[in-house]
Amino acid sequence: MQLNLPASSQALELDAVMVDLDGTMVNTLGDFAEALNRMLADLQLPPIAPQAIEHMVGKGSEHLIRSVLAHVGAQDVEGAYPRAWQRYEHHYLAINGQFADVYPGVREGLEALKARGLRLACLTNKPLSFTRPLLAAKGLDGFFDQVFGGDSFERKKPDPMPLLKTCEALGSQPARTLMVGDSSNDAQAAQAAGCPVVLMTYGYNHGQPITAVAAQAHLDSLAQLAG
Numbered sequence: 001m002q003l004n005l006p007a008s009s010q011a012l013e014l015d016a017v018m019v020d021l022d023g024t025m026v027n028t029l030g031d032f033a034e035a036l037n038r039m040l041a042d043l044q045l046p047p048i049a050p051q052a053i054e055h056m057v058g059k060g061s062e063h064l065i066r067s068v069l070a071h072v073g074a075q076d077v078e079g080a081y082p083r084a085w086q087r088y089e090h091h092y093l094a095i096n097g098q099f100a101d102v103y104p105g106v107r108e109g110l111e112a113l114k115a116r117g118l119r120l121a122c123l124t125n126k127p128l129s130f131t132r133p134l135l136a137a138k139g140l141d142g143f144f145d146q147v148f149g150g151d152s153f154e155r156k157k158p159d160p161m162p163l164l165k166t167c168e169a170l171g172s173q174p175a176r177t178l179m180v181g182d183s184s185n186d187a188q189a190a191q192a193a194g195c196p197v198v199l200m201t202y203g204y205n206h207g208q209p210i211t212a213v214a215a216q217a218h219l220d221s222l223a224q225l226a227g
């Protein structure tokens with residue numbers, strides 16, 4: 001089907017859409033802050049502010065934990081990492097979704113894409129064991145034919161591998177499969193995979209303006225895809 005992008009003369013010929021999770025569908029900064037600060041308390045390390053965490057989200061949990069340990073001045077990041085991961089996983093699963101909200105327009109946008117007969121996948125760098133319960137808790141799980149996390153494949157976004165594997169699972173050509181994301185990781189992966197990409201302006205992009213990242217469109221709400 002054809003998808004017309006707002007503020008663009010471009011129409012995309014699509015069979016499927018891959019949708020990122022953190023910063024695109026759900027504002028999970030509160031969950032990250034809660035789980036990370038409980039982890040830091042267990043390790044007897046100082047807390048971290050949510051604004052600092054926002055710049056570290058996007059490249060998966062391993063990268064996030066290492067960045068946080070370095071930020072709070074852990075003496076030996078690699079030495080502290082195994083226990084940090086174990087405490088983080090424990091706390092994240094305990095609070096998953098309690099400090100997180102679905103962004104306005106997400107349900108409307110997903111409903112509109114589904115109504116047009118597009119196959120949908122959730123493709124996130126978040127571990128799959130965190131992803132499935134979060135989608136269910138927010139009532140978003142029913143939209144997706146496929147759900148893949150940062151540990152579903154050998155490599156994560158910005159590598160194109162997760163997108164190519166997801167296209168395969170959806171039975172859709174990359175050029176006819178739209179990536180909807182919020183960060184340069186999504187855009188780089190899409191470009192390398194040969195997928196069109198649209199970027200949401202409200203998410204997390206390592207503290208850099210997302211409008212500086214090339215995309216078919218930059219949108220303030222997923223509901224704009226419904227138009």
Ligand SMILES: O=C(O)COP(=O)(O)O
Nearest residue numbers: 021022058059060124125
């Ligand atoms: O967990 C992360 O690092 C970010 O996840 P995302 O790919 O859904 O933005």
Ligand SMILES: [Mg+2]
Nearest residue numbers: 020022023182
């Ligand atoms: Mg994201």
